[in-house]
Amino acid sequence: MKPALKNFITDYLAELVLGNAAIFAGAGLSVPAGYVDWRELLRPLAKDLELNIDLENDLVAFAQFHVNARAQNRHKLHEALLEALSRDTEPTHNHRLLAQLPITTFWTTNYDKLIENTLHDHGKVVDVKSSVPQMATTRPNRDVTIFKMHGDIDRPDEAVVTKDDYERYAREREPFITALAGDLVKRTFLFLGFSFTDPNLEHVLSQVRLNFTTNQRQHYAIFRSRKKVSGETDDHFAHQLARQVHVIEDLKRFNVRVLLIDEYSEITDVLTELVNRYRRRTVFISTSAFNFDPWGQPAVIEFAQELGRKLVADGTRVATGLGAGVGDAIFTGVLREVMQTRGMSIEDALVLRPFPHSGDPSQLPSLWEQYRQEIISQAGIALFLFGNKEQGSVSVNADGLVREFDIARAQPIPVLPIGATGSAAKALADLAVNQPDNFTPELDADGRVRLAALANHTDDLKSLIHPIIELIRKLQGKG
Numbered sequence: 001m002k003p004a005l006k007n008f009i010t011d012y013l014a015e016l017v018l019g020n021a022a023i024f025a026g027a028g029l030s031v032p033a034g035y036v037d038w039r040e041l042l043r044p045l046a047k048d049l050e051l052n053i054d055l056e057n058d059l060v061a062f063a064q065f066h067v068n069a070r071a072q073n074r075h076k077l078h079e080a081l082l083e084a085l086s087r088d089t090e091p092t093h094n095h096r097l098l099a100q101l102p103i104t105t106f107w108t109t110n111y112d113k114l115i116e117n118t119l120h121d122h123g124k125v126v127d128v129k130s131s132v133p134q135m136a137t138t139r140p141n142r143d144v145t146i147f148k149m150h151g152d153i154d155r156p157d158e159a160v161v162t163k164d165d166y167e168r169y170a171r172e173r174e175p176f177i178t179a180l181a182g183d184l185v186k187r188t189f190l191f192l193g194f195s196f197t198d199p200n201l202e203h204v205l206s207q208v209r210l211n212f213t214t215n216q217r218q219h220y221a222i223f224r225s226r227k228k229v230s231g232e233t234d235d236h237f238a239h240q241l242a243r244q245v246h247v248i249e250d251l252k253r254f255n256v257r258v259l260l261i262d263e264y265s266e267i268t269d270v271l272t273e274l275v276n277r278y279r280r281r282t283v284f285i286s287t288s289a290f291n292f293d294p295w296g297q298p299a300v301i302e303f304a305q306e307l308g309r310k311l312v313a314d315g316t317r318v319a320t321g322l323g324a325g326v327g328d329a330i331f332t333g334v335l336r337e338v339m340q341t342r343g344m345s346i347e348d349a350l351v352l353r354p355f356p357h358s359g360d361p362s363q364l365p366s367l368w369e370q371y372r373q374e375i376i377s378q379a380g381i382a383l384f385l386f387g388n389k390e391q392g393s394v395s396v397n398a399d400g401l402v403r404e405f406d407i408a409r410a411q412p413i414p415v416l417p418i419g420a421t422g423s424a425a426k427a428l429a430d431l432a433v434n435q436p437d438n439f440t441p442e443l444d445a446d447g448r449v450r451l452a453a454l455a456n457h458t459d460d461l462k463s464l465i466h467p468i469i470e471l472i473r474k475l476q477g478k479g
Contacts, residue, residue, distance in 0.1 A: 001269060004259055008220055009273050010477075015188040016278055022105040022183055023098060024201075028193025030112050032264070034089045042066075044080055060199075064163040078156040081111065091118040094192075097271035099124070101278060105183060106146045109198055111153040119144050131158060135175040149176045166199055177204055184208045184217065191221035192267065196251065205254040216255035222267055223248070225260050279380025280414070280476045282317040282351060286404040287385040289325035291395035291423075295461055300386070301329045303461035307468065308333030312349045313341075314469055316476070319351035319379045321371065326386060351378045372404055381475055382408035383468070384417040387424025397424040414442040414475050419455025420464055429455040447474055 015021040027037050038059045045066045046053040056062045067074055091114050098115075099122040106115055116126045127139035130152035151159035160169060170177060181204050183189075196202070209216060226244045228237045248258040261267065285308075292300045308330040311318055318334050320327050331352065338349045353375040376382060387401035401424040408415050419429025432439040433452045440448060450471050458464060 001266075001273070002261075005261075005266070005270055008257075008259055009270060009277065011218075012188065012190060012220065013274060013277055016102055016274070017281070019102070019104065020187050021101070021103050022107065022187040022189045023103055024189050024191045024194055025106060025108040025110060025115060026192065026194030027110060028195070029092075029094065029108075030110050030114055030193070032092045033095070033114055035112055035114075041080060044083075045076065048076075060161070060163055060166060063161045067162050067164070074157070074162075077161060078159075081153060081156045081159060081161070088117075089114070091121075094268055094271055096122075097268070097275050100275045101271075104144055105187060106144065107180060107183070107189075108146065108148055109150045109194075109201075111148070111151055111156075111159055113153065116146055119146075128152070129176075129179075131155070132173055132175055135179065147176065147179060149173070149180065170203070180204050181208055184219070185212065186217070188217055189219040191219070191256070194221065196221070196247065196256075205256075209254050219254070219256045220259060221251065221256050222259045222261060222270070224264055225262055276380060277477050280472075281315070282319050282379040283311060283381045283383055283472060284319040284376050284379035284404075284408070284413075285327075285330055285383045285385065286321075286401050286408075287326045287330070287387065288389055288398045288401060289386040289423075290390040291388050292325070295459075299461055300326065303465070304329035304385075305333035305336070306462060307465050309337040310465055310469060311472070312337040312344075314473070316469075316472060317349055317351065319353070319375055321353050321375055324389065351375065368400070369403075372400075372407055376404060376407050376411060376413065380413060381472060382413050382415050383472070384415065384425045384428055385421045387428075388422075395423075397427060399424075401425065402428065409439065415439060416451060416454075416468070416471060416475075418464060418468060420458050421461070422457075426455070442475060447471060450474075 012021060027035075031037050039053055039056075042059060042062055043053050045063075049062075049065055049069060051062070051065070053062070063077060066077060070076065095114055095118040099118045108115060116128055119126045124143040125139065125141050127142040127145045128148065129135050129145065130148035149160075153159075160166065160173075180201075184204065185208060223244070226237075226241045248260075251258055287304070289300060295303075304326045308318055310333075312334050318330065320330055322328060322331060331350070334350050335346070338344050338346050353371055382404065384401060384405060387398040388395045389398040389400075390396075405415055405417065405428050415428075415432065417425045417428035417432055419426045419433070429451070433448070433455055436443065436448045440451060443451060450467060454464060454467055454471070
């Protein structure tokens, strides 16, 4: 991956963690899903005007020409919108990746429903704003707000399409301009599939620039480097290539940094890395202990507390189901660090899902399975410690720990079984060390050596803490 993209991921991840990230989606985000771009959407109308749509650069003017030619009747234009965009289509992988990120604000000039449908599929409560009256209401318990500044396919008669629509925009849809200006000031935007030819956005960017001349928030856009297309002349290609350079330079006035890619697949690579690194901020700790040999219960409890504390101190969020014998110690260590750190809340440091132990015994296994699936889905790394339980009067390996290992690999989440802690964790570590391609594909050669070293017995459990954290940091992209 290019250094500029790596740097962007680090910077944008910080904004995601702070809750400041936003997305602005253009038509280019929807085209891979099977929807047409603006030129293809308007192509059926070209015959009425006796114009070649491929020679037109101002497509807003083209739409206006069609309405003018039909005595201001927009019926055929609305039919073209419905024909092109009303059918259901599967979201792209990029849509699904975006839905996994903690982004609470989306802006788009698209009329389709791909963004909101994908967010719904990921269990998020979505508040869609596509008309001015909707700006005054708030959906209860919303997770995400989508501002569809040019309207929605369900109301094609209100869609912003023609020059008339754009000229009336500041008067008829002023709340969108105000809201977008506010978000551009307080959030860091990533523009995806957007060409920056929309006059409404340019107006808002200009107003923000004039009001915050030397203190504009950094925004980002991803462009594919201009390539020569089939049948294009050398002169036309040279002109378009030079024009892209000037567009990129001009966007610097608005503090929009353009990231150039060679292929659109690189966008998927960037979003995948963002999702992985965000999820890996949270480490699920799978653990249980009935038998504390050979270290003794006080040493095991002290180790667990200190591990929980140091993970949070290093910026990691801990997810735990409060495994028997050890889970409470991890929770205590996390809580101590939270209480000693100014500005940190328990939600910043902990995902807590205590396992239920009361109720109908026949129903508990299915309930535990649901719990395991849910809490592991909250994390991006799974750490396995100890793992034994009482069966009769003897200690045996905990099958729950093994099940959580299987769930983590199926999701898939990187697994780190710490064999030095013994019991089920030792058995899982032997599998991971002996079959690294099957169980630890996310670890490079150095990471696999480190995990193997953590399988060796130690008399001092606390000596494991630093190498565990270093291995986690490596997966988080910190090491």
